[in-house]
Amino acid sequence: MITMSDLRKTIGNRIRIIRKLKGLTQQQLAELSGLDDAYIGAVERGERNFSVDTLEKIVVALKIQPMELFQNLDDSSEVEAAQRRAIDEYAITVRELSVNQIEALKRIVGEIRKAFED
Known part of the structure; x- marks a missing residue:
């Protein structure tokens, strides 16, 4: 607690x-x-x-x-803490972008995810 x-x-x-x-x-x-x-x-x-x-x-x-x-x-692991930091950075970055830039970033992230799946 x-x-x-x-x-x-x-x-x-x-x-x-x-x-x-x-x-x-x-x-x-x-x-x-x-x-x-x-x-x-x-x-x-x-x-x-x-x-x-x-x-x-x-x-x-x-x-x-x-x-x-x-x-x-309660980030209980190193992975969860790293995930939280990444989410924080992503959220801050996205706030400063236009709708078109956000859509482009989403496509880029999608391509990166695909690369990690292979």
């Missing part, structure tokens, strides 16, 4: 991962969220309790859905 301290650390780590995938520094996230950069660092390390309002500011600044912070909190 996950404890509140573990949950805080896990959510903080997810914030860090998503922030880095988006190419943001703690300072940039702080500016976008209206929070102090030292506070962002403490949240990412799981050292600070944070309110739902604070979490909302971070989610809005990262331009993500709140549920993205809670997905696969």
